[in-house]
Amino acid sequence: MLGKFLLLLPLLAAGALAQTRVYELRTYHCYDGKLEALKARFRDHTVEIFKHHGIESIGYWVPQDPELAKNTFVYLVAHPSRAAADKNWADFRKDPEWIKVAAESEKNGKLVQKVDSVFLDPADFSPLK
Numbered sequence: 741m742l743g744k745f746l747l748l749l750p751l752l753a754a755g756a757l758a759q760t761r762v763y764e765l766r767t768y769h770c771y772d773g774k775l776e777a778l779k780a781r782f783r784d785h786t787v788e789i790f791k792h793h794g795i796e797s798i799g800y801w802v803p804q805d806p807e808l809a810k811n812t813f814v815y816l817v818a819h820p821s822r823a824a825a826d827k828n829w830a831d832f833r834k835d836p837e838w839i840k841v842a843a844e845s846e847k848n849g850k851l852v853q854k855v856d857s858v859f860l861d862p863a864d865f866s867p868l869k
Contacts, residue, residue, distance in 0.1 A: 760821040761869065762859050763798070769854040770811040775802070778813055778851045785841040790817065793832040794824060798868075811853075822859060 770778055779802075787797055798816040803809050819825035832838055845851060862869050 762819050762822050762825060762861065763868070764817050764819065764825060765858045765860060766815055766817070767856040768813040768852045769856075770813065770851055771849065771853050772811060774849070774851040775811050775813060777845060781841065781845045781851070782813075782815075785845075786838075789832065789835060789838050789841070793835065794828045795819065795832065825859065 768778060782800060787800075790797055796818040798818055800813070800815040803812050803814065819828055
């Protein structure tokens with residue numbers, strides 16, 4: 741009986757992880773003329789640095805609306821839990837590579853004027869869990 745229980749432990753742990761996984765929807769409002777520089781920073785550096793800190797990239801978008809498309813960047817990431825998200829971001833912000841990349845990309849001025857962040861739990865019928 742104990743042997744069967746031990747075989748189930750990984751499945752139970754995976755189920756617990758799936759239940760605590762949290763998504764984070766982030767919207768960046770860029771300064772005029774800075775969207776392409778922000779996209780380049782993500783494409784060339786940020787996405788890879790996220791991987792080192794447990795921040796799972798789900799997707800990256802620019803709105804179709806012409807006015808919003810000028811300065812809005814939206815992305816969705818996932819974390820194992822809300823507590824993990826806090827730790828992931830804290831570690832990311834202290835990462836020497838990130839600090840260097842951010843400084844280099846902002847040598848001609850800040851890229852992002854405002855960040856909106858919303859943490860999300862999947863609905864019971866959501867294909868993403």
